[in-house]
Amino acid sequence: MKAILIIGDGMADRPLKELEGKTPLEATEKPFLDELAKSGICGIIDPISPGFPPGSDVATLALLGYDALKVYTGRGALEAVGSGIEVLPTDIAFRCNFATVDKDLVVVDRRAGRIATEDAAKLTEDIQKAVSEEEFEADVLFKNTVEHRAILRLRGPELSNMVSSSDPAYVGRRVQKIMPLDDTLQAARTAKIANKLMTFFHEILKNHEVNEKRKEKGLLPANIVLFRSAGKLPDLTPLTLKYGIRPAVICALPLIRGVCKLAGMKPILVEGATGTYATNVMAKAKAAVKALESYDFVLVHVKGTDLASHDGKVSKKMEMIVKIDGLVSYILENTDPEETYIAVTADHTTSIATGEHEGDPVPIVLRGPYVRTDDVAEFGERACAKGGLGRIRGKDLMPILMNFLGKVKKYGA
Numbered sequence: 256m257k258a259i260l261i262i263g264d265g266m267a268d269r270p271l272k273e274l275e276g277k278t279p280l281e282a283t284e285k286p287f288l289d290e291l292a293k294s295g296i297c298g299i300i301d302p303i304s305p306g307f308p309p310g311s312d313v314a315t316l317a318l319l320g321y322d323a324l325k326v327y328t329g330r331g332a333l334e335a336v337g338s339g340i341e342v343l344p345t346d347i348a349f350r351c352n353f354a355t356v357d358k359d360l361v362v363v364d365r366r367a368g369r370i371a372t373e374d375a376a377k378l379t380e381d382i383q384k385a386v387s388e389e390e391f392e393a394d395v396l397f398k399n400t401v402e403h404r405a406i407l408r409l410r411g412p413e414l415s416n417m418v419s420s421s422d423p424a425y426v427g428r429r430v431q432k433i434m435p436l437d438d439t440l441q442a443a444r445t446a447k448i449a450n451k452l453m454t455f456f457h458e459i460l461k462n463h464e465v466n467e468k469r470k471e472k473g474l475l476p477a478n479i480v481l482f483r484s485a486g487k488l489p490d491l492t493p494l495t496l497k498y499g500i501r502p503a504v505i506c507a508l509p510l511i512r513g514v515c516k517l518a519g520m521k522p523i524l525v526e527g528a529t530g531t532y533a534t535n536v537m538a539k540a541k542a543a544v545k546a547l548e549s550y551d552f553v554l555v556h557v558k559g560t561d562l563a564s565h566d567g568k569v570s571k572k573m574e575m576i577v578k579i580d581g582l583v584s585y586i587l588e589n590t591d592p593e594e595t596y597i598a599v600t601a602d603h604t605t606s607i608a609t610g611e612h613e614g615d616p617v618p619i620v621l622r623g624p625y626v627r628t629d630d631v632a633e634f635g636e637r638a639c640a641k642g643g644l645g646r647i648r649g650k651d652l653m654p655i656l657m658n659f660l661g662k663v664k665k666y667g668a
């Protein structure tokens with residue numbers, strides 16, 4: 256037996272006036288998702304607990320069966336791992352932004368005009384070179400990823416992830432001093448090193464030739480690096496050990512890929528999978544079916560539904576739901592129904608109306624040879640609430656799936 260879990264990021268939503276009181280999921284024609292609901296069992300999930308709005312990293316940890324609030328140790332390290340950077344248990348990683356500030360360190364643009372990856376790479380190279388010639392109280396690795404994004408990893412003894420961010424989060428505010436968030440020596444030490452690095456990076460960047468050229472072209476200079484979301488590795492028992500399975504993940508987002516890698520899942524890279532509206536969902540579907548030949552459990556993550564909600568774009572969200580329906584159709588057609596469990600859910604609700612993650616539950620459907628079907632015939636927030644799975648927590652999902660795969664050990668005599 257095999258299982259495939261499809262997660263539409265932020266796919267669940269609230270009823271919208273412009274959809275005559277329906278949610279985007281309810282208002283979209285999605286015959287294959289509805290087919291799953293008809294032939295499977297449905298329910299709703301509180302990713303963490305009722306009313307609690309989680310980030311995608313926390314929600315994914317929960318959907319993989321972890322006690323997310325206990326194991327979560329900040330986003331930085333997860334994103335670093337997902338970006339292919341080695342992180343040791345004693346390391347601290349920040350996710351960083353190249354940004355633009357004025358002479359008073361007031362933020363003009365938090366993404367340096369979404370600087371091209373090429374330009375960011377040149378700046379990164381010089382920063383890393385200068386850093387390696389200087390003494391800091393920790394080993395420093397700085398690496399750009401895509402556009403304005405980068406990772407800073409500190410390695411050494413006595414470091415802590417309990418430090419604040421230097422990103423003021425809004426344009427027009429001054430860059431923040433990084434502060435310790437508890438009274439340990441480690442946090443104070445980490446904050447001190449990070450502040451020193453911030454200034455050091457700024458000195459390199461402010462008159463850098465790449466920035467001079469950018470200014471000549473009318474582009475914003477990337478004259479500062481903002482350090483955000485300090486994190487360290489969470490202590491996770493990998494799924495391989497917990498359930499004795501071979502798990503894999505198909506996901507374009509470094510953050511979610513990082514979570515899954517730490518859960519012992521093999522990341523499968525798919526060409527055309529971008530984490531944007533333009534992502535090639537069919538390529539993901541094909542890769543997922545192929546992965547099922549070698550892996551017991553395959554997670555497929557699609558980001559666009561969440562993006563659309565943050566952007567407040569109803570039609571984009573509905574388009575992404577249609578794409579997910581296409582993914583389901585391919586999987587239904589190309590897997591053996593006697594051998595495959597298929598589950599579809601969202602990691603959290605992202606409301607088009609508020610543009611934010613919300614604490615409302617999300618729908619879940621599960622189809623497979625031995626599930627007890629129910630009378631639900633539609634995949635949607637309200638329809639699934641009437642289903643046979645009832646209302647479960649995010650961390651209940653993995654045991655439910657793994658039980659069908661015969662991977663949950665009996666407890667007791």
Ligand SMILES: [Zn+2]
Pocket residue numbers: 265311561562565605612
């Ligand atoms: Zn989101």
